Amino acid sequence: MKHFFLFLFLGFICCNNAKVELPVKNYAANNEEALRYCKDNNFNEDYYFLLDLSIHPGKNRFFIYDFNLKKISDKNLVTHGSCDKFEENPEQWEKAKFSSKTDSHCSMKGKYKIGKRDYSSWGINVKYWLHGLEKSNANAVDRVVVLHSWNAVSNEEIYPKVSPLSWGCPAVSNEFMRKLDAKLKATKKPVLLWIIE
16 A cells, blocks of 8 residues: 555556657648649748647747648747737737737737848847738838847757747747748748748
8 A cells, every 4th residue: 555655656656657648640631732832933942840839839830831841840949020119918928929910019910021141230130021821910021030140049949948030020039030031041932931820
């Protein structure tokens, strides 16, 4: 009987120290739609970037999906916008809010064409202009919502901690940006970036 209670006690300790795993989502429908979009619009058909901002900001939520291998080939953290310029947003650290309003500091959902490579004063000093392809993100260029890196973004999951907040830009770690930059410089066709929740 003594051993039984000891076993229960040890089981309780082990279970409570276990790493919390969040459920993995199925993006099959998104991947199919993304490939159709890329084919119809003469975009790169090797891969696209899917950012799921419904995922906790301390977990990987920037995915590189390989159309040929039919799987996620890489993933990492990405920031979301604080969305606190025109309203109080007490959940801003853990939950993304969306608005296309100028100066809102919010993220914007939808499909983007990754455009010109340019100088950034952040991170590794590289940014890519994002051209919104939908009503929800049509003013991305006017808002200067760009893909860039930031020294403050970790290169590995930090859950249950959270990533820093941006003013709407999807910012990644310097290390991950170097990978993205290498891929983007090697392609001749535009690459699709799609932000969902």
